[in-house]
Amino acid sequence: MVHTIKHTQILGLLLLILMTVSCERDISEDAVPATFPTTAEVYTDNPVGLTDEFFISFDPAGGANPEAFGTDDNEAYLGSSSIRIDVPAPNDPNGNFVGGIFKDRGDGRNLTGYDALTFWVKGSLTGSLEAGFGTDFEIDEFPVSAFIDLATDWRKVIIPIPDPSRLVQEKGMFLFAAGSFDVLGDDNPDVATSFDDNVGYTIWIDEIRFEKLGTLGQGQPKIFNGVDETLETFSGSTIQTTGISYTANLPSGMNQSVQLSTNYFTFSSSNPNVATVTDTGEITVLTSGEATITATVGNLSADGSLQITTTGDFENAPDPTLPESDVLSIYSDFYSVIDGLDVGAFNNDGINIEAQTFNGNELIEYQNLGFVGIGWNDTVDVSGFTHIHLDVQRLTSGSNFIVELLDYGPDGIDNGFGDGSAGGFNATSQMIDEEWVGLDIPLNSFTLPTGAGGAGNPNLNNIGNIILVSNSGAFLIDNVYFY
Amino acid sequence: MKKFLKKYITAFIMVPIFLLQACDLDETQEVVTKNNLVWADEFDQDGAPNPQNWNFEIGDGTEQGIPGWGNNELQYYTDRPENVKVENGVLVITAREESFQGSNYTSARLVTRGLFEKQYGRFEARIKVPYGKGYWPAFWMLGVPETAEEEWPQIGEIDIMENVGDEPTIAFGSMHGPGYSGGESISKEFELDGDRFDTSFHIFGIEWSPNRINYYIDDKLYQSLTPEDVDEETDGEGVWVFNDRPSYIILNVAVGGNLPGNPNAETIFPQSMVVDYVRVYE
CATH class of the missing domain: 2.60.120.430 (Galactose-binding lectin)
Known part of the structure; x- marks a missing residue:
């Protein structure tokens, strides 16, 4: 399932740009930044604009089961076909979970006009599924995913896009992952054998597309789990921003939280002389004083912050002297x-x-x-x-x-x-x-x-x-x- | 929205049937026909609401003889600026979670009773509502009793806008009178397409004429009620009381109770209903 970049397509694009530019001495005032297709559909009765082997599995070496994915012409929410995932049991020799991505076959899509990824899903059991978009196994710049509880009838799932303006060229069209069903509710990550009594089951997914719903509201990003934290530390220390999430209210009135990349966030420090913060939320404390780290997603201020009080240079213990x-x-x-x-x-x-x-x-x-x-x-x-x-x-x-x-x-x-x-x-x-x-x-x-x-x-x-x-x-x- | 909402669900099952039978709205009907402005509050003066336009109803309803305002509502209404104020050109009614006078929530309820009472006309307001389980904002009217003995629902109630916070795309308009009150009221939902009531302002209005009340949201007429509709809805038991008397305007945010259910752990407090204006035309 290794994906190879289509060099011919990239070459073609370069040629096109070259020709366009060479026609005129200066760039025309009519020139606009290149934009990528805005195709909304990802899977209807067939994959739409995806790579030939449109499912790209997570690494089987990590336990992913690439045989568990297929399509089903006997089940569909709409039309004639759906995606069928046979979630493996824990002892499946081909791998004990199923998951992977669907990837755009071109150079990516412009999703800035949409506010959600939506699809319909049902399970043969009331298990759960992780689903999202933004993972392309190349740069994985803007991943978003959520955990979805399944019903045994078709339900529509809405995954909010935290800041669509970021997605000007996105290749990661869909991501899912599912593991065996915990019948007795006794799974414990610290006890491997607690998964032995789990069972496999089937998930069907249909009508995957990006949509402009307009009915999502109250978007709320969080850092540090939405808590205003304080930290006394020394200069020279580094701290990673943790506890990040984004929640939107769905038209049903339910809150839907998603996991998301720090790349959606813009971090800032109230006093960059005291502490700086990188694009990925890594905070470096420089000198004594006070600084507060906050963040935004688009024009939304994140709940939560870190107020840093630096008491000065940290002195390490003296180096040992014995050989x-x-x-x-x-x-x-x-x-x-x-x-x-x-x-x-x-x-x-x-x-x-x-x-x-x-x-x-x-x-x-x-x-x-x-x-x-x-x-x-x-x-x-x-x-x-x-x-x-x-x-x-x-x-x-x-x-x-x-x-x-x-x-x-x-x-x-x-x-x-x-x-x-x-x-x-x-x-x-x-x-x-x-x-x-x-x-x-x-x-x-x-x-x-x-x-x-x-x-x-x-x-x-x-x-x-x-x-x-x-x-x-x-x-x-x-x-x-x-x- | 005043009382006895225990049969609310039944009422909503009945409403669509009624509409299919009786409410074939004429596609060419104009949304509004009354355009002569006779009363308005644009909320342009920062501070407390204009006392020439608004009185307050204070408390949890006990003083009025209806504890929980007849619906097991949880809020205690005050006239404090924490719960009601005008600023930046809008009226802000804020529901808070706080211990106050034996209640766990506070909010405000403004009425024009004794200050502005009118029969017939076009009554509209531009409003943004809060969101989350338990919120119950409303823009509505009650008839003015002519004698001390006259009680609801004889006086008539016109609910121009109600919303429950866990249905952010839905608002509803209703009427209550003798034979069709509380859970048996005549009511219709309006669902926004591609928008929400808690993230942007919308215009909620009625046009009230002799023997007809039209309900609209923004530029969409979604319900038109006449005495014939009341007859059909109530098997002839109900009485049209909207030709009898003037009514006054009410703006409030209730919390919890029979209709919206109580707030849950995800409900965010405080939140506000924001009113850009209330206007009345003839």
């Missing part, structure tokens, strides 16, 4: 990072773990820290070292900070304190709010009992985790190594 040959590094940009590092191998509910980068140096921020295990592949033998080093910055005034070491024992498995052992060291008294503190803890100082039941004074031959414990404090962590 790498003298240390066993767990986490540091200065040294290598241990294989299989997991900065949240286990942790309390409600913790927020984030990697942040300031001036090219990555560090870890833990917010609402109760406990977190830092883990890696296998275990390490640190009996030949005398200390562990951590750079720690406390962000919440007065919060406790305890470091624990967990030794898995000779079996190398985290299976309790039969052969394992653990101990803790309370570093709270050494913490200074909002300043880096270099902790250098002697390995024979982990004498405290641990929260999980370790008795203190752990063995050092099979260390599997460094555990950080607090009372819901927030901390920055960098440069963790044994020496």
Whole structure:
């Protein structure tokens, strides 16, 4: 299903332009920008103006089932034929979901005169379908899609176009994706086997076209989920605009929300000296001060914003001074990072773990820290070292900070304190709010009992985790190594 | 729209039948014939609505003997600028979600009663409505009682425009009288083609003559009612009361209750009904 660009067509267009221009010395005042066809229909009883193999599947390597797509001459909302999608069951050897795009066969269409993509759809079961437009597998500049609940009779679907003026040359005419039907309503993305009891079913789609309805209203874009957020941060940090969506009210009175590309948005900063924002919503904080990031789609102001207060330059923890040959590094940009590092191998509910980068140096921020295990592949033998080093910055005034070491024992498995052992060291008294503190803890100082039941004074031959414990404090962590 | 709307659905099933039988509108009929302006409020003076034109009905209807204004409506009407004001050339009636005098919503209801009352003529207003489940904006008229004993529906009610917020392309015009009131009113929906009532202004009007009321939206006549229609609709039980007396004008935004249903989580507050003008012609 690989699509090849029709070079001959592009050549033809170039020739045409060349000829037109060469007729006159200056561009005529009558000249208008080239416009592309405004064909509305995408599929009626046949594909309209689409590529020869008009369905282009998502990559089968990713599980897409290209065999599940076809047309049906026995079912149609209107006329004689419809698109038939046989949504595969989870165990289908050809792939466990179906999806792809329809693409314009020419150089794209001018959709600026339309306000919606519409089609009729029904399912053999009341499953759901993701559908939209704007994805062409080339530049994917203006994707829009929505999740549609199916009925077992024909229903008309209206996908609002957030800002039609953007779509002067769009090739992505239609996109859909559907997965198996969750009969018992027990699908859990974290449990692969929860999908095993799902079933396949059939979806029919007909009369796909762009329309100028005039009955859509109350268009409302959102950034940051429509919330006016505040953030205190340092210069040098970067933040991606998240929580973007667009909702329009349909003539039925229902609100229809769509997912959309950041390319529909125009982002702006109230103070570009303090923070800048790119066309794709990436915010870079430059210097101390205040700036608010807002956005528009067309002439509609987005709900939600980010008010940034910059407290000044962020100072990274000082670089370690020991040569790498003298240390066993767990986490540091200065040294290598241990294989299989997991900065949240286990942790309390409600913790927020984030990697942040300031001036090219990555560090870890833990917010609402109760406990977190830092883990890696296998275990390490640190009996030949005398200390562990951590750079720690406390962000919440007065919060406790305890470091624990967990030794898995000779079996190398985290299976309790039969052969394992653990101990803790309370570093709270050494913490200074909002300043880096270099902790250098002697390995024979982990004498405290641990929260999980370790008795203190752990063995050092099979260390599997460094555990950080607090009372819901927030901390920055960098440069963790044994020496 | 005043009371007893529990049989609303029945009424709407009956309306189309009635129209097929009795309302063959003449395609050549003119939408309006009365063009001599006799009264208007253009809402050109910022501030409170002109007290020479408008009184307020305050409260939740309890004082009037009809708590919830007869329809289990949820709003408490006030004359505060938060709920009603004139600015930038328009009247703005704003429904808010707030705890006030035991109600969870506030809004406003303006009446010309005692200030401007008139029988017959062309009554029209240019209006944009709010949207979302639970909103119930209206532009309507009630007859002036001649004695304290006279009550609705004897006094007659002409609903020039009603809309429910979850049907943004539909407005409806109705009449209520003895034998055809509340859910049994005579009513017709008008659906916009390619436009909505909450995103642009539209003109809602009636032309009221002896023995006839014509309903129009923008340049489209969509309902014409006569005593014969009332007879047919009510099997001869109903009485045409619109030759009896003058009526006054009402503008309001109700929230919730029997007709629109109550607001849901997606309903956005505050929102306003915006009135560009009210004009009366003979």
